[in-house]
Amino acid sequence: xxxxxxxxxxxxxxxxxxxxxxxxxxxxxxxxxxxxxxxxxxxxxxxxxxxxxxxxxxxxxxxxxxxxxxxxxxxxxxxxxxxxxxxxxxxxxxxxxxxxxxxxxxxxxxxxxxxxxxxxxxxxxxxxxxxxxxxxxxxxxxxxxxxxxxxxxxxxxxxxxxxxxxxxxxxxxxxxxxxxxxxxxxxxxxxxxxxxxxxxxxxxxxxxxxxxxxxxxxxxxxxxxxxxxxxxxxxxxxxxxxxxxxxxxxxxxxxxxxxxxxxxxxxxxxxxxxxxxxxxxxxxxxxxxxxxxxxxxxxxxxxxxxxxxxxxxxxxxxxxx
Numbered sequence: 001x002x003x004x005x006x007x008x009x010x011x012x013x014x015x016x017x018x019x020x021x022x023x024x025x026x027x028x029x030x031x032x033x034x035x036x037x038x039x040x041x042x043x044x045x046x047x048x049x050x051x052x053x054x055x056x057x058x059x060x061x062x063x064x065x066x067x068x069x070x071x072x073x074x075x076x077x078x079x080x081x082x083x084x085x086x087x088x089x090x091x092x093x094x095x096x097x098x099x100x101x102x103x104x105x106x107x108x109x110x111x112x113x114x115x116x117x118x119x120x121x122x123x124x125x126x127x128x129x130x131x132x133x134x135x136x137x138x139x140x141x142x143x144x145x146x147x148x149x150x151x152x153x154x155x156x157x158x159x160x161x162x163x164x165x166x167x168x169x170x171x172x173x174x175x176x177x178x179x180x181x182x183x184x185x186x187x188x189x190x191x192x193x194x195x196x197x198x199x200x201x202x203x204x205x206x207x208x209x210x211x212x213x214x215x216x217x218x219x220x221x222x223x224x225x226x227x228x229x230x231x232x233x234x235x236x237x238x239x240x241x242x243x244x245x246x247x248x249x250x251x252x253x254x255x256x257x258x259x260x261x262x263x264x265x266x267x268x269x270x271x272x273x274x275x276x277x278x279x280x281x282x283x284x285x286x287x288x289x290x291x292x293x294x295x296x297x298x299x300x301x302x303x304x305x306x307x308x309x310x311x312x313x314x315x316x317x318x319x320x321x
Contacts, residue, residue, distance in 0.1 A: 056085035056243035058181075059299055060093060060319045061306060063280060067287035070280055071097060072305065072316070074250075074296030075181035076242050078170045085243065086184055089321050097291035100189040102182050104205060105198040115202050118210045119160030126154040127161060130214070135222045139165070142228060146172065158217035159209035162224045169231045185293055199276055199294070208267055216264070242296050245321075251301030270303040277308035284314070 061072040071093040086094075094100075107115065128136050139161070140150040146168050153161050170176065177183060189196050209217070227234075241249040276294065283290060298305050306316040 057321045059245040059247045062317045068284045069289045071291045073293045074299040075293050077180045078175045079179045089319050097289045099195045101292045104200045107202045118206050119157040122155045135225050138225050158221040162221040247300030273305045273308050
């Protein structure tokens, strides 16, 4: 198939006229899933600093009983180098805790490579014949601009291409997992000799996408390609809402972008929130203080971790700064 590299803004506008409601991958990646995914090749584009976390006060909650206290902190998985959020109430809660619990432990390079193979099928249909010619042209244009060879994406499943595409956009904005909240918390825990554990495995998180039907994956990728022009302003609004602790705004974005896909919303958000609420309920049976850090998108709106806890008769208190 011949592919034209260099699709124009007009081409992007034409795709938008299809009338399909976009599901933005960017809030899902920032707030809900997969904190450690990156592009398969380094991005050479000069990063633009997007520092909105210099004086951040993200949402922090507390669950407790007679001998157990669990802090529940909403993170953004990918940030700039600023650490202004790790102070005041967040720092106090972390230092009062005996252990750190995050969504998933950092995989080794070998573990990551093995898990990534879920999204690779060298014998399958190449990406250029899986998505539409218009979408592939736009994707190739974006990859070439970022210094990535489009051929590297040919054997990848659409979901894995979408995740890497989001990673490329973050890198262009100077945002990396290395500066994300989880890695800062892990580093602080290691300094204290504090145990760190995960609620999920990377394999489980990848299968959230890999188990989707191919047509659903294709739609997910094509709509991610469609919204590339809006990435910078959208990411800025999302991180500003997180920095101000506005869980309602974060929830509104996820609801807006996933409301037309209840299966995906349940798979990525509410089912996992229910699982985590069950974990917290069970953990309350053991004494101690735990700092739990999960994507901020899980801590707002109907079906949030807090609402799932309240269904179980467990009260949740928001901590004021």
